[in-house]
Amino acid sequence: FIYTSTFAATKCSGVHGMVRPLMTGDSASPFSYKEFIHFALEETKKYTDLTPSTLQENFSCLASLDGKTQLQMLAFESPKIRLLRSLSIEGSDGMQFKGTTLEHANHVISKLIRSQVLDFAVFPRPEFDLPIFCANFFTTATTNIVVLDLNPLHDVISQKDYKEKYYKRLIPHALDYAELLPWGGKITSESLKFFSPIVIWTKFSPCQDKHHALYSAFKDYLKSWLKLMDQASGETEIPQIIINLEWQHRYLTWRAEKDPGHLLLRRLVGETLAKEIIRGFLFNGVDDMGNKTFLDYFPEYKCDDGTINPKRSMIGKSFESRPWNARGEFISNTSS
Numbered sequence: 023f024i025y026t027s028t029f030a031a032t033k034c035s036g037v038h039g040m041v042r043p044l045m046t047g048d049s050a051s052p053f054s055y056k057e058f059i060h061f062a063l064e065e066t067k068k069y070t071d072l073t074p075s076t077l078q079e080n081f082s083c084l085a086s087l088d089g090k091t092q093l094q095m096l097a098f099e100s101p102k103i104r105l106l107r108s109l110s111i112e113g114s115d116g117m118q119f120k121g122t123t124l125e126h127a128n129h130v131i132s133k134l135i136r137s138q139v140l141d142f143a144v145f146p147r148p149e150f151d152l153p154i155f156c157a158n159f160f161t162t163a164t165t166n167i168v169v170l171d172l173n174p175l176h177d178v179i180s181q182k183d184y185k186e187k188y189y190k191r192l193i194p195h196a197l198d199y200a201e202l203l204p205w206g207g208k209i210t211s212e213s214l215k216f217f218s219p220i221v222i223w224t225k226f227s228p229c230q231d232k233h234h235a236l237y238s239a240f241k242d243y244l245k246s247w248l249k250l251m252d253q254a255s256g257e258t259e260i261p262q263i264i265i266n267l268e269w270q271h272r273y274l275t276w277r278a279e280k281d282p283g284h285l286l287l288r289r290l291v292g293e294t295l296a297k298e299i300i301r302g303f304l305f306n307g308v309d310d311m312g313n314k315t316f317l318d319y320f321p322e323y324k325c326d327d328g329t330i331n332p333k334r335s336m337i338g339k340s341f342e343s344r345p346w347n348a349r350g351e352f353i354s355n356t357s358s
């Protein structure tokens with residue numbers, strides 16, 4: 023349905039379901055996330071048959087309003103995977119954004135020289151309480167912002183059995199990355215509840231070593247997720263399936279409303295198309311997996327007039343250092 027958009031973003035000649043080279047001039051880019059996507063698809067195919075999702079027909083490849091950025095979207099499903107989807111964005115020199123009134127947007131956007139974005143996620147079907155695979159990498163010439171995690175479907179702070187089930191064996195492994203990809207500092211406090219004890223949250227200036235470490239971590243985390251998926255047997259009890267469904271819907275609802283990338287996406291493709299990409303593609307399911315609204319799940323964002331507070335965070339940023347210890351225990355925000 024994106025082609026009916028009133029906005030000027032145009033479809034480009036991407037090959038259906040394929041990752042293909044992007045942009046003129048991108049040969050000089052320091053790196054690309056294409057190899058990450060290629061690896062992810064090939065590795066996943068070792069474990070399961072991937073069928074192109076119907077979303078693939080609606081969303082595939084777009085050029086941004088400025089014509090200098092390309093958005094590439096891929097979507098698949100499998101017997102245990104409700105949706106595996108990827109959005110990658112590659113920008114070129116001189117990418118321009120016009121007409122913004124938001125100073126912050128201008129600040130962020132002014133740094134978007136040769137930017138690369140990867141938003142890669144795998145959502146299990148509701149019969150499974152598997153974590154959600156989540157890789158969000160935002161890269162400019164000067165900065166990398168990275169979140170790589172198996173986002174827990176259930177609360178890992180209060181539900182010890184869930185934490186044991188999926189993370190216990192992975193925790194020592196995750197610590198191996200802590201040196202090269204250290205904790206990225208204070209973070210939107212609400213996000214923490216969506217992260218697991220093995221989350222890699224980091225920021226760094228681009229360099230080959232870091233990029234290499236990130237690629238290794240991405241491969242390791244995806245392999246770990248695929249092994250968990252392989253071993254998982256689907257829930258047959260309806261009440262448990264409903265609980266899984268609701269928690270996945272809650273997660274989608276959070277991200278569809280408050281993900282930090284939305285502002286940039288809106289600047290790139292316009293308000294209407296960004297909304298379609300966010301609700302119809304990236305967080306597909308938000309409009310049909312449950313009836314609850316954002317404010318049902320997160321009432322603290324309710325304004326006096328009943329609207330959603332546009333602030334990303336009500337609590338503010340905290341967690342200066344990693345709030346999980348080496349045993350994967352949550353050590354609160356004592357150091358925040």
Ligand code: BLA
Pocket residue numbers: 109111130139140141156158159160167169173208209210212213214216217277281282283284286287339
């Ligand atoms: C910044 N992205 C961030 C930050 C986090 C995340 C934690 C740091 C700012 C903060 O503290 O919130 C990522 N946050 C997540 C994820 C979850 C979460 C994955 O709660 C999951 C539950 N990032 C993208 C895409 C774009 C993008 C697709 O994934 C752009 C199209 C951009 N992320 C982006 C930008 C920033 C950012 C521009 C800096 C913006 C800012 O700090 O305001």
